[in-house]
Amino acid sequence: MSSIFLHLQKVHDLVHDFPMKLNYSKPKIYTGGVDIHQWSKLSKKEQKDALSKYWYVYYSYRNPKSGKLVRQSNIKGGANQYKDKQSRYHVLKMLKKGLEIVLQDGFSPYNINVSLEEYIQQKFQNKSNSKNKSTTRLESIQDSNETEENTVVLNIEDAFKLGLDTKNKVLNENSYPKFKSRINRFKKWLLESNFEMQKCITTITKKHVIEYLNTVLQNSSPRNRNNTRTDLSSLFQVLEDNDVIQENFIKKINVLKAIPERNKTYKTSQLKEIHDYLDKEDPILSLFVKFIAFNTLRPIEVCRLKIGDLDLVDKKLYVRAKNKPVKVKIIPDILLSELEILHGKKTDLLLFTPNNIGGEWDTNESNRRDYFTKKFKKVKDHFGLGKNYGLYSFRHTYITIMYQNLAKTFTPHEVKSKLMLITGHATMNALEQYLRDIDAVLPDDYSKLLK
Template identity: 55%
Template sequence: MPLSFLLLRTVNATVNVFSMKLNYSEPKIYTGGVDISQWAKLSSLTKKEALSKDWFVYYSYRDPKTGKLKRQSHIKAGANKLKTKKERYSFLKTMQQALLELLKYGFNPYEDNSNLEKSFLNKSYSKVNNLDKLSKVDSKYHENKTLESNSEEILNIYDAFQMALDLKSNMMNRNSFVQYKSRIRLFEKWLKEKNYYQNKINFITKKIIINYLNDVLKRTSARNRNNSRTDIASTFQLLEDNELIQYNFVSKIPVLKTTPKRNKTYTPIQEKEIYEYLKTKDPHLLLFIKFISYSILRPIEICRLKIEDVDIKDKKLYVKAKNKPVQIKIIPDILLESLPDLSNKNPKSYLFGRYEIGSFWDAQEVNKRNEFSKRFKIIKDHFNLGSDYGMYSFKHTFITKLYKAYRKEMSQYEAKSKLLPISGHTTMKALEKYLRDIDAELPEDYSKLLREIKKG
């Protein structure tokens, strides 16, 4: 019996439904975040990335409790075992058409569909050879995460960004989240100024974000523009992962080339004069700088150290570093000699309090670092040092010293291998780039060759 006849049999039961809003949205196919109609124009890399993701049919059905459309479990039915775009899309297209027919016929994920299943199976409706998977949506509904939305299934900009911020707050450390949140709020402010903010999240296009990033570039710098792009792209990736948008187009916006600002290394004379001056001016700051110099730590890593992180007996520091949860570093004897007695200090207190060792300091890490930076600014002003000098310069200075000392007796590779566990870099490639950036190794004087060339 043809499907059209079966549908006519249900007209009396469904005539009232058709006079109202549909209880479902038309099923759609997610194709890995790309426009399938533009497939031939896509690069090989983009095609590969799209096929590496799960493709599926998705739809929404009206929740009987809220009266609002709610996203239902995705239907994959083994489609992602198919490796080519043609096979995968053709398979899901059949599933999409079959699901649409089922919905028209009366399929309801909130009710028992056994009679509907029996009717279709008895009539050998060939397009729905995966009907058992579709009919099980009802039983699996409460086992899978679903996304509740308004009747148009799309969050507004405020709700989408707020959801992203709520999730990110549990995914990032506190300092990174503060910076991330600040950039997203600035983007929201710009959207309000442009009268875009009242729209749904899918109103934001690649062109709108490019215009915003251009505005950031004009007002600030390429580096700040790139950081804004990174945080917005991260937000949109989170929205894509949670199926609030179909595709994170922000990730396709190119990163601008920038020239990173680098602190200069100190000359031996500058280093000696600063150390001597700090002995009387600010001994607490001097010890802080020795931790940068001798343990090769970042200022913010030092601010995280507590008394319990300093193992005097085994000469070890347990550091919460940038690139790993806990990094163990040795305490060189030259630094141990500068440390006061810590045995009577509270293990939970910070190694560097505001003015003394082993005191409690109720402030965020970034504010602690800024406090020491402000105090060092006084020292810089005393020696008339410019903005390209800072506390970080001590790290560059002492890594350069160590590398040159190793190079007196070792090859480049041996020297770098010795330096790698000291510097804290995770790979040799990262260390080599760092050494190039700080000009740690300079060529020998080549005047003799120039004289020979001149003679010739």
């Protein structure tokens, strides 16, 4: 894209500062000799012929010597690299609007001391200095006698590739596949909606994204719709950060209220039956569950553990958690007594594998979690437990038990302060919200209040 396009695209912020001048004609767009507003009525041949010609913005400016309006050089701004009407016209409309603003400000093509690009740079330099901001950095792009130049505004295909490549470097191996899947589903929807991947990325509007999110909502749930919105916003934020688009408009799309789905807590009688059954039938899964229950770890965190992450001497455990790179937790004695089998094992071995405590397992952590989730499904079926029960239920249940036991002795604030050290929640507010979600805090019997 030409430097003319880059500069004219940025002048909108100054529009209210510009005085009116009458030394020029209003800029117009040449669209291959056809009426752009009658495009749908043109034959395929007429459309093809129009697109085979150069499209551009043109205007006239009053010659200071003769006093007559004189046609100036055409401004293409790289629009002709696009082979479809929508993308090409979209770019030229932005050029036209930007040119109108700088002409209103008093720019003259007859000023031999400054070019259009230099004029806009000076205006932004003055603007930023007056507001005590950092100088706006405009990338320098080499001009080549009205030839099409370096692409800055990307097409949809290249913009999505930029976003995915960037996110692949910053998201972990568990998050990126989900992110990529949602972006690819949006891309598929665009294709089904007759979008061409070679169109300019700026042809995707807020309205299009809202329409897609409504489709996701109708086919799934408010939660999935909100997660899709988050991932699309993350993609478009990469594009904004790389100056591919001016604004990430998806941030302005509302978030729907979604009722979270959570695992139920187990009854005391259920806990004893399940633990007894696991100890007898599946010792590996039994120990896996106890790390969730006694160390309040999430299943994915247990799957990440290696032998070397456990310090049995100092009774400490090191795990990559959801809210920080490495979290240090103590190993309670109730669990430590079951870890004697780890002595002498290599520190780089995974703690849990399908057949051993301490071994090698060549698959990613998501697959390891899915394996133990499916394995526990057989236990649920044995006890007739519904879909609302799962491995996560052990974490909820034992945090509830600890809260209720602490509440017998300490004040509510003291209870939460002590519990926060055990659960690993980053803030008191996060812990309080979690306790409300799992209904850990219940009132005493209030029968006397009903009399």
